[in-house]
Amino acid sequence: MNTIEGKIALGGDEKIAIIASRFNHIITDRLIEGAKDSFLRHNGDEKKLDLILVPGAYELPFALDRALALGRYNGVCTLGAIIRGGTPHFDYVSAEATKGIANTTLKYTTPVSFGVLTTDSIEQAIERAGSKAGNKGFEAMNTLIELINLYKKLV
Template sequence: MSGKGAPTLTIDGSGLRVAVVAASWHTTVMDGLLAGSRRALSAAGVTDVREVRVPGTFELPVAAGRLARSGEYDAVVALGVVIRGGTPHFDYVCQAATLGLTDVAVQTGVPVGFGVLTCDDEAQALDRAGLEGSHEDKGAEAAEAAVATVVALRDL
């Protein structure tokens, strides 16, 4: 089970502006991821949050890039889910999203919380979506990581 060894982050994100960009596929999973990111941002004191929905996980990098380059946000949280099917499509979408979001963060200097689930089946996605009965809350973890990175970068 992933999640073992995860740090407990206590961060003060007061005054930060955060954009959350979320895919639309797999509604139940995405609703859980979004709810988790909202909870984590609220717990960190972040009140200025913009949510943007895109069709799918493949579209996350272009939206995250636009938000990061706008100069309006201290961090971006990217949420999506890709579930393996019977074709290589899974591999292409996962790689494109991962490399694209990494490129956004590196090129803009704006932290991007990576909340993209890459799962073999729907049960794995549901178990990571932060829903009642889930073992993990990847939406919350992505939001916490983005805010914690903003705070860490301030000290550099």
């Protein structure tokens, strides 16, 4: 059997965007730091890393669509934090952000990773933004780098 998979290493010339929501910025700032750390650790050139900020997770798909339509990025890492509250707002925002990112990803031939936290509490979000459960921003960038390399093998 021939196995085709990507590696977690950049060539140094890849142009990547991080699109992150500012809402719950105490969490998303840590996710951004983790994603940037992964990018730099894997041979990324900081001059080729763009950070696009949107108000909240609901706006991520729109910014992703615009960024991918430009055709200047080898990949995009989406980051956000949606924390359950006392109303159904969490369910609507998380569902629409997830569907919007998925649909937009399928529309273009550019790798996209999903680093949007959907947690029941602020404590769970903190755990996933760099404490007990690692940093999901770092993991999302690792995923993107692997996808970029896999995509090169599938064209």
